[in-house]
Amino acid sequence: MTLFHFVYNLLWGDLITIPLPGGSSVGLSLLVLILIPAGIYFTIRTHFLPFRLFPEMLRVVVEKKTNSQKGSISGVQALIISTATRVGMGNLVGVVAAISAGGAGAVFWMWFTALLGSSTAFVEATLAQLYKEKDPLYGGYRGGPAYYIHHFFIKKDSKRNHSVIAVLFAISGLICWCGISQVIGNSVSSAFENAFQIPPIYTTAILVLIAAVIVLRKNATVKVLDIIVPIMAGCYFLITIFIIIKNIGQLPSVFQQIFAEAFGLRQAVAGGFGAVLMNGAKRGLFSNEAGSGSAPCAAAAADISHPAKEGLLQAFGVFIDTIVICSCSAMIMLLTPANLTQGLVGMDLLQESMHYHLGDFGVIFIAATLWLFSFSTFIGILFYARPNVAYLFGDNWLSQTLYKLLALVMLFIGGLAAYTFVWDLGDIGIGLMTIFNMIVLIPMSRQAIQSLNDYEKNTIE
Template identity: 80%
Template sequence: MIVTLISKAYQLLWGDLITIPLPGGSSLGLSLLVMILIPSGIYFTVKTRFLPFRLFPEMIKAVLEKKNVQQKGAISGVQALIVSTATRVGMGNLVGVVAAISAGGAGAVFWMWVIALLGSSTAFVEATLAQLHKEKDPLYGGYRGGPAYYIHHLFVKEGSKKKRSVIAVLFALSGLICWCGISQVVGNSVSSAFENAFHIPPLYTTIALVAVAAVIVLRKNATVKVLDIVVPIMAVCFFAMTIFITIKNAALLPSVFKQIFTEAFGIRQVAAGGIGAVIMNGAKRGLFSNEAGSGSAPCAAAAADIDHPAKEGLLQAFGVFIDTIVICSCTAMIMLLTPEKLTNGLEGMDLLQASMQFHLGEFGVIFIAAILWLFSFSTFIGILFYARPNVAYLFGDNWTSQTLYKILALVMLFVGGMAAYTFVWDLGDIGVGLMTVFNMIALFPLGSQAVKAMNDYEKQLGVKK
């Protein structure tokens, strides 16, 4: 009964609600989330006057700016970016990209890029709103906030006796469900990769993973300190290895880019009736990977002690660029520079490991397993940082509820490491889907506040409209 309900909810959110026929016998299937997020991305891109292009130099400046934290216990804007990057950059950037290319061809990469550029504007709006509606955190110190808090302020007027908003409660619950589901995916991904690469039984890998995670997440403020170290290392290592592989295969680059752009516009796919698969696999993977609009990243953005709300919005917009334009493109290059005959019939992690073995030999298989461990581990640490303000919104400011949720997530991490339960993975997808729906209810009416903050920031910078 429960499994059937989960399956139907998943189909409602991620399945094709509308099918549009295309030339050549193809069709374009549109899911509810695609129909929400892509128009939203276009709307906010226009509303912010094409912010991802206009203010990209300001994003770089914000990243390079010296940390200046005034509030005790708070984190800097860049540290909030690192936390959100830790959760964005995960399994989806590796196996998810492989799946998108397998199903939609090289052209799916182009549509991932397009979705990332649109998603940057949505990410800016939700992160800026998180800053505008943040509160002081009496438990951890610093600040807290996110969609549950700006949704609350939208529906509960100041001075009202209501302590909670129904929509805000539903968002917070959806987030906690989603992050429990992701905990299982993380455990299973790591144990499977280590079993394939090193032949280590899942039990040993899982015990080690849970033990290390417990030491970090059960301490009061260890999360950000650990991610400050882990995230830059994993991102730089993966990027450097991709650059090495790309330079090594430089002669093939023109044909790879030609393949991406040719298949993106379906010159070959239209004839074969597959243009819909190209577009939607790229779009869905881009939306799922960068999380723009889901309301996850604002939970970290609100915690930043920063001198202007719009600056954190720019940092989170840059996070979408890092996730999709950089990391997802790295995985795509590794795949597309591998001869097809070596990957035929393979899928998921097996396909990615075969590509890495072609490029770097046995070291490549070990490297991708280690990188996956870092990606997945940092995702788990990051989602528990996201959970803090939502647990507080639902259950109040107490250590009991905070600790119980962390223990639940650790249990889910262990269970996922021992076996894959598809319906639980779907539960994670349902969680992020519902988060997106509830978050978007608030983004449109409150979006003008973020645009106003952007205009004020540009005025301070002396940028002409």
């Protein structure tokens, strides 16, 4: 336990504290110290890709797709899988928590870090495409950080089958996704108990049964997410647009509040600028998962004409997650009178905001949305697990099925009770994934930049 808490605090705790005027301070964790500079570096190296190539991202999303490899998925399908895991419960409760702790200004820093994360997402997704392999079990392709880390450390003519860092990444990922499974189960059962007074055992049993039917089949994952993700994200976006139009008169004051508080004009005097900056930055970084190495596990599976195309698609995925979906949650909250939500946190705060805007329908809608977001996240993380299980244990159905059963058990246990140790273990998992991924991402980024230059020269021009 001592080692556990040491690693947790090293990854997520304030490694250094910078004092600010007005008595405020900014605490920087190891992960923030790694991801923010890396995001700036990749943004500069790609010549500000999120801004410069945004029209090209949209073009790649809507272009006609053709799959040549049997069992493979398209670039957009890989985007849908990664979006399913990015657009999880954090987009609902996490944004509310960031604003509660850091005020409206946290939204601006959430946007800022998402733009940096887009460049990081491009680099890791492009590398995943460059080092993908054929998948003998599921068909199509597989890959991700474990595979490009392996190629970075192991020479082609070497007889070694595993790289230590790649093995550590894969293990960290499997630990992380088990922890997330418990969080998903608990979040869904709690939301349905609050909204409909349904006992957790019933909600959890139905959730696990439906999930088992999908994940234990060979290739049902992609088909299900193709349906769920566009519907859930689209409905949430449309409901938010309706709420914004309904409260259009308040919109200028909301944006004024976001930008005024973003730079601590009021908070610096009160000593709270550090909370504004860091809560927004952390929310942006860990909502879109850029740099953690999760999304590349889906990006590698895409059968696409150029590696940089998948990089652009995954960069666009960060935009969908943070700029669109997280902003929806922020607007729902900021357009609610402060006196109605004072003292409320988490799901209670969001449900109260929705009740103000849409009455009882709002509460039911949020419960159903959380169910869909969480369910799609569970399906998505098991897709991520495939190449990592294969890297560790080889190509066999036994190891693949055993990990799926373990995740289903975690989902069931989480639905009945909250085990904070397991949840913290999940946080450690994603933290370690990020560390191991970033070890090679910066030195290998040259290959991703070369791929981007080739794509721009031969396709865009």
